[in-house]
Amino acid sequence: MSRDSGTRELVAQALQDTRYAPPRQAERTVEDWASRLAAHSAQAAQHDAVDRELLRQSEELLGVMWSRGHWRPADVVRLTRRRLKPAHVSLAVDLIAAEARRYSPAALDRRWAEQLRELDAAVPRWSAEQVWLAEAAGRLRLDRFSALIHLLELLRLWGTAPALTPVGPVPGVAGQHAVLTEPVAGEPKQLARIRALLAKAEATTYAEEAEAFTAKAQELMARHSIDEALLAARSGDRTLPGSVRIGIDNPYESAKALLLDAVASANRSQAVWDKQNGFCTVVGFDADLDAVELLFTSLLVQGVTAMNSGAVQQGGRSKAFRQSFLVAYASRIRERLSAATAQAEAETTAGNLLPVLAARQEAVEEHTTVLFPRLRKGRAIRVSDLDGWTQGQAAADQANLHSPAALP
Incomplete structure (x- = not known):
């Protein structure tokens, strides 16, 4: 030997x-x-x-x-x-x-x-x-x-790690899945602009500025998603939805997963939480997945910052308060994002937009079922602190996503 x-x-x-x-x-x-x-x-x-x-x-x-x-x-x-x-x-x-x-x-x-x-x-x-x-x-x-x-x-x-649900091509076969993974023309520049806006929203100490920067970012995301959907429909593109994994870390992982679900739903995607392994799998079309990743990260930073800010009173240090705060924050963000998405769709002049978006939503639902055939809905998260709920909703209001009239 x-x-x-x-x-x-x-x-x-x-x-x-x-x-x-x-x-x-x-x-x-x-x-x-x-x-x-x-x-x-x-x-x-x-x-x-x-x-x-x-x-x-x-x-x-x-x-x-x-x-x-x-x-x-x-x-x-x-x-x-x-x-x-x-x-x-x-x-x-x-x-x-x-x-x-x-x-x-x-x-x-x-x-x-x-x-x-x-x-x-x-x-x-x-x-x-x-x-x-x-x-x-x-x-x-x-x-x-x-x-x-x-x-x-x-x-x-x-x-000893378990096998996971596939979310993309393995190294060496990316060329076979290029339509699912490569950015469309101009996307890197658009994503860089969105990242810059969200970074400004996270850095500012003024709620009005954070609202404006985040709203503008959501507006760019929604427009890009709609443009991509219409372009794909006109070209006859039969691209299937893809998926990404986004980490969900302790503490308060249930509330954070709820926030990610809110962001995913507003961006025509579906989130499936794997609590044991600490992530959510988000299923959607490529531009929407980019939007979900960017916006969730930013809104989580803004929400945790608000929760830990000086506005939180001494009674807000308890686990019940923080859980209630983040659940309320996620609930309110869901409403705001849904409204912003509806507004972006209403402002689009294309006559065939609704059937196109409905077809994409159906494709996302079907692909989610294929990936997770035994998927079950989770139980609602209990909240037990009224003050935490109230402050969480207020923080979400400050991060609301209605398009501003103008942005410098």
Whole structure:
């Protein structure tokens, strides 16, 4: 048996044993294998071989998560953050960046590439494969034994992750789904403008300015969505809806999921909440999915800021208050967004708009049923703090989305 094959088999056995170890024995199994790998790599030549093999098999595991498990980079990082520690998250980003080297930019759909950039995983942070773990350990201030423990814990988590509902093409087949994932002409510039408006809404301390900036952003989103729907109808485009996953973090995740559902509904999309894994899958057409992602993030920031602002009295520090605040905020935002969407549709002069939008809504509902055939509606969220409800509605009123008469 060659030295390389021996190292390969040793690493494979380590990953298999730690992955399938019973929960009560997992910690001991991880420590035992970290010790064995550290001892095996005591010599410089073996050290490099072990680290290269750990990297290679980690990349293969990620490839399986993409292709069979339908995970995406942001999902993997979110899972790691929810279950493990910041050091594990840093290692996760390193491994995602390493695995991404396998693909040319053309092999990645737009949202996949965006996630890599947002995670700072577009380019590996280490100088060479044989030193990747040593450099990561130095950055995290871990000795080799501790670094191996963190890595094995991370790979155990990934190896036991459940398969998810598909939400887009896996790397390497993006060209087959270009119509679902590539932006239409002019979209990047439009999205950049919308992002800038929402950033201003989040940054200002004046409610009137926040309202104006957010309203203008929603107006641009609605117009872009309507224009895309009409263009697709005229060209005979039979593009199916797509889907994205949006993270829902604690605390008050039920209320946050309710806010996302409000934003999705107003933008002709449907949101399905996976509480166990901490995200919602939003089904809709591409332009609408962009709108949902951008607007939900901004409205959540505005809502949490209002909840934590000086306007909240001392009694507003309780869990009941905050839950009631965010539920009321989501409820009122739903009304405001629905009204803004209806207004944008009313201002459109195209005579065939309503049948076009109805057909797209039906397509979204059908695609949601295909993706989630056993979907069940959740129970209503209880609120028990009147003051929190009142202040939440008031905060949503300040973030209302009626189009302003003019915007500087």
